[in-house]
Amino acid sequence: MSLPRLYSAPPSPFARKVRIAALEAGRELELVEVSTSPVAPDREVVRANPLGKIPALHLPGGEVLYDSAVICRYLGEGTPLYPQGPALWRALRREALANGLMDAAVLARYETTLRPEPLRWPEWVQGQMQKIHCALAAMVDDAPNADALDIGDVATGCALGYLDLRYSHLDWRADFPTLARFAEAVAMRPAFLSTAPG
Ligand SMILES: N[C@@H](CCC(=O)N[C@@H](CS)C(=O)NCC(=O)O)C(=O)O
Numbered sequence: 008m009s010l011p012r013l014y015s016a017p018p019s020p021f022a023r024k025v026r027i028a029a030l031e032a033g034r035e036l037e038l039v040e041v042s043t044s045p046v047a048p049d050r051e052v053v054r055a056n057p058l059g060k061i062p063a064l065h066l067p068g069g070e071v072l073y074d075s076a077v078i079c080r081y082l083g084e085g086t087p088l089y090p091q092g093p094a095l096w097r098a099l100r101r102e103a104l105a106n107g108l109m110d111a112a113v114l115a116r117y118e119t120t121l122r123p124e125p126l127r128w129p130e131w132v133q134g135q136m137q138k139i140h141c142a143l144a145a146m147v148d149d150a151p152n153a154d155a156l157d158i159g160d161v162a163t164g165c166a167l168g169y170l171d172l173r174y175s176h177l178d179w180r181a182d183f184p185t186l187a188r189f190a191e192a193v194a195m196r197p198a199f200l201s202t203a204p205g
Contacts, residue, residue, distance in 0.1 A: 009037075011037070011065065011066050012036070012065040013025060013037070014039050014051070014064075014065070015038055015041070016041060016043070016061060017040070018169075018172060021061065021106070024105075024161055025078045025079055025082070026038075026198075027202055028079040028082050030202070031086070032083040032088060036064075043060070043061060044117065056071065060073065063078075076106065087155065088156065088157055088161065089157070089158060098159040100159070101157075101162065102158045102161075102162040104142055104162075105165065106166075107142055108139055109169055115132045118135075119132060142166075143182070150185065152189075156196075163189070164193040164194070167190045171190075172204050
């Protein structure tokens with residue numbers, strides 16, 4: 008039987024979240040690696056997801072799922088990634104927080120790498136960096152747990168990993184040692200190790 012095909016790219020923190028959720032849930036995927044951006048969208052990705060964004064998941068029956076939160080739930084529903092009862096809402100809120108951090112970080116990266124230099128807007132980048140800082144502070148209050156992962160923990164680990172990949176100059180570990188300990192613990196899990204961007 009054919010596998011669901013995931014459009015992804017190694018540096019994408021959203022695609023990594025899906026890959027980790029799949030591994031943690033014991034679901035197999037076929038990876039289709041693409042390169043896409045708002046100014047150079049991949050045509051196959053746009054056919055799959057009208058927003059032109061990855062991740063998108065092509066199901067064997069022909070249907071396509073996006074965005075990462077929908078795909079993760081499709082893959083992980085019924086596993087500890089999505090706890091029962093009130094804990095579910097906390098897990099989903101923490102996923103949303105980490106997704107928001109990743110959105111801010113990806114958008115600020117587009118602004119500083121894709122946008123032509125004379126058109127760049129430093130205050131806007133500052134605004135995104137402020138969102139990242141506020142999200143990190145909220146993650147501490149909403150403590151992640153590397154021993155019993157839910158989707159909020161997976162997303163938090165991916166958000167922190169993306170900061171290390173693209174914002175290595177940000178010394179977030181100094182300000183948020185609890186998150187540093189979480190990042191270190193979660194990075195040792197096979198699903199995180201095997202999806203770490205090179
Ligand atoms: N809300 C989306 C965000 C996905 C996203 O921003 N993906 C980036 C790569 S990390 C992308 O495909 N960007 C291309 C574009 O914005 O056109 C999700 O959770 O899947």
